[in-house]
């Protein structure tokens with residue numbers, strides 16, 4: 001199949017329909033001069049039933065993508081009078097309050113993943129998404145880029161955008177192993193136990209253990225050596241999203257046992273044993289998880305590049321990271337906004353598009369790598385292994401009160417402006433203004 005009708009300015013194939021790919025497709029679909037097709041491996045759009053939290057920068061990207069109303073309808077926020085609290089930080093051994101990270105005007109903004117994906121899919125026009133299309137190979141010529149799928153079919157467009165997640169198939173084309181070595185995902189050394197707990201149940205469990213009831217609903221992080229636990233509300237506060245982390249720091253490059261699945265169901269007893277000796281709030285939380293799953297958290301190395309001519313990696317395919325700053329999906333959404341703004345500009349056509357992709361990489365690469373790097377470091381800080389911080393609570397508090405400012409205070413429009421300058425478009429009217 002060749003999508004290259006001369007009636008449109010540009011044809012774009014998107015590989016992968018997760019949060020990033022769908023938000024990007026929605027933004028592009030508003031431009032009638034673009035021919036957009038999205039290919040998803042699964043038989044339908046789907047997300048897991050867990051929470052995802054967004055920092056102020058990600059909420060800004062959601063607004064800029066025109067998805068704010070859909071988001072606000074389903075989003076949870078920190079309850080009054082804690083509206084600005086991103087997380088309260090506590091000592092895991094006895095629940096003692098350490099400090100709070102404040103995100104003024106935003107606080108902890110979170111959604112149920114499946115609800116969010118449904119909400120943005122509702123904005124995707126008919127005829128753009130194709131399912132059961134697992135990309136297995138990409139190649140390109142001077143004229144276009146072609147994806148081959150596991151059903152034997154192919155698709156050719158002016159450009160292909162790889163939004164196909166941490167196990168991306170597009171990545172091998174952009175960074176061939178023979179040239180770049182292994183740039184695939186590696187285990188971070190951390191397992192994350194995940195679960196959802198009915199809020200009323202957790203409140204009762206907390207009260208039974210003599211813990212302040214509000215700790216159920218106000219987002220919390222409990223910290224300790226090589227372990228930490230987070231909680232925040234989702235589903236209009238009906239449920240509490242729980243993630244409990246444990247990290248192996250005994251070796252420099254810990255390996256996942258051969259053949260071990262990335263995600264598996266585990267007995268609750270396993271989680272309780274990992275956090276044996278922790279304070280009453282942690283015990284109440286972990287005893288309340290009905291069916292925990294254990295995730296071996298993987299991340300990508302910082303990739304040397306995202307673009308190869310007509311093919312570009314974005315979202316987790318380019319910069320998958322550990323979730324310790326709640327920033328991965330936010331980066332995928334920032335990518336979606338910046339790239340959509342550049343591709344929908346009338347100055348971007350099949351002749352200029354490779355330079356546009358290069359400008360995108362140039363303005364996004366440094367930030368995405370820094371978010372990856374600091375996300376890994378954040379896990380160390382929370383687990384008393386931060387460089388120069390360790391278990392020193394004064395230093396820990398000082399770090400937690402300011403470490404997210406640079407990440408949250410970013411405006412993706414600054415990236416758009418920088419790319420436009422690089423492209424020599426600075427004096428022209430941009431798509432958003434036209």
Ligand SMILES: Cc1cc2nc3c(=O)[nH]c(=O)nc-3n(C[C@H](O)[C@H](O)[C@H](O)COP(=O)(O)OP(=O)(O)OC[C@H]3O[C@@H](n4cnc5c(N)ncnc54)[C@H](O)[C@@H]3O)c2cc1C
Nearest residue numbers: 016018020041053135164165315316323326327328329330
């Ligand atoms: C435990 C955990 C907690 C997290 N918490 C947060 C958080 O609170 N906040 C936050 O911002 N981020 C969080 N993240 C990170 C976040 O989930 C990801 O960064 C985000 O989902 C990336 O979006 P994406 O669209 O790039 O990729 P994905 O969501 O992975 O989507 C990729 C899509 O591509 C499809 N696909 C894959 N391969 C192919 C192929 N070959 N052909 C066609 N389709 C394909 C997949 O089926 C999928 O639909 C967390 C991650 C984990 C593991």
